[in-house]
Amino acid sequence: MRYFIFILPLLAIVACSSPEERAEREAQKEIDECTVVGYKPNTPAFDDCRQQVKDREEKKAADRIKAATDIPSLRPDSNLPTGVSIPIR
16 A cells, blocks of 8 residues: 555656657657667668667567466456465365
């Protein structure tokens, strides 16, 4: 419960950001990452680097979604038991 109190304001802040703000943050992350590596802005190599960073982030997001949906107990066709039984001696 204590952690919920700390997470709730963070969720409110994230939920309030507009798609444009999120896109701007993602673009800045791409720019920062490629600049740190040593690419010069406004060059084809820099643009390629930004695209690679964007593709990598999209793959990570897709992998997280896939991992979350691959949990057998969350699938409706799952034949796993719904509870845990503890043997009594």
